[in-house]
Amino acid sequence: MKLNADFSRRVAVHFNDTDWVASPAAGVERKMLDRIGDEVARATTIVRFAPGSAFAAHTHGGGEEYLVLDGVFQDESGDFPVGSYVRNPPTSRHTPAAAEGATILVKLHQFDPDDRRQVHVNAQTRTEPVVPLFRDGTEDVRIETWAPDAPVKVDADGGCEVFVIEGGFVESSESFSRWDWLRLPPGSVLGGRAGPEGARVWIKTGHLKSMV
Incomplete structure (x- = not known):
C-alpha cells in the first residue's frame, strides 16, 4: 500500500472527512494519514482502541513513537494517559492495550536504525508555549x-x-x-x-x- 507517499508534496488530512478502518486486531480501528507498506509499514496513523482491546505482542523493528490523544494506553511498562508522548526504539517489544479505551497518533518505522533511546514525556499538564x-x-x-x-x-x-x-x-x-x-x-x-x-x-x- 502507498498512501500520501510522495513526500515532495503538501498533504492535508481532516479527521472528520476520513473513515475508520478495521485493523487485524478486534476492536482496534485506524485512520491512515500516510503509509508505505502493508501491516509492516512506514506509517503515520490515528489508532482507536475500544475498551478491552489489545494487539498481540510484537517487536518494532523500525521503532515507534506515539502521542496519546484520548483515554489511557497501556503496555507492560505502564499506563500512559492523555498527553503522554512515547518513543519505543528499534528492537523494542511490547503488547499494547487499552482496558478502558484509547486513541493515539502513532508513527512507525521512521527511526534511525541505531537509535536505542526510550522516551516518555507527559505533556498534559505542561503550560509553557x-x-x-x-x-x-x-x-x-x-x-x-x-x-x-x-x-x-x-x-x-x-x-x-x-x-x-x-x-x-x-x-x-x-x-x-x-x-x-x-x-x-x-x-x-x-x-x-x-x-x-x-x-x-x-x-x-x-x-x-x-x-x-
Whole structure:
C-alpha cells in the first residue's frame, strides 16, 4: 500500500472527512494519514482502541513513537494517559492495550536504525508555549500552544508535520481543527494564523529530507 507517499508534496488530512478502518486486531480501528507498506509499514496513523482491546505482542523493528490523544494506553511498562508522548526504539517489544479505551497518533518505522533511546514525556499538564518532546541531529518534536488569532510561522526546511490537539489554525486558506494533520515537504515554510480559540499542536520538523 502507498498512501500520501510522495513526500515532495503538501498533504492535508481532516479527521472528520476520513473513515475508520478495521485493523487485524478486534476492536482496534485506524485512520491512515500516510503509509508505505502493508501491516509492516512506514506509517503515520490515528489508532482507536475500544475498551478491552489489545494487539498481540510484537517487536518494532523500525521503532515507534506515539502521542496519546484520548483515554489511557497501556503496555507492560505502564499506563500512559492523555498527553503522554512515547518513543519505543528499534528492537523494542511490547503488547499494547487499552482496558478502558484509547486513541493515539502513532508513527512507525521512521527511526534511525541505531537509535536505542526510550522516551516518555507527559505533556498534559505542561503550560509553557513550547514543550520539547525529542530532538536530535535529524528531527525536532514538540508541542506548541498558539494564542488566539496569532500569526504562525514554522520553518519546514527539512519538512514538517503538524497535528492539531486542540483548537485550530488556517494555512494556505485551509482551516485545520481538532485531530487534523498537515505535512509540508522540505524547503517549505508554514505560514498561517491560529484560530479565534488558539491552538495546541504537535509538531515534527527536519525529518523528511531523506524522503525526497
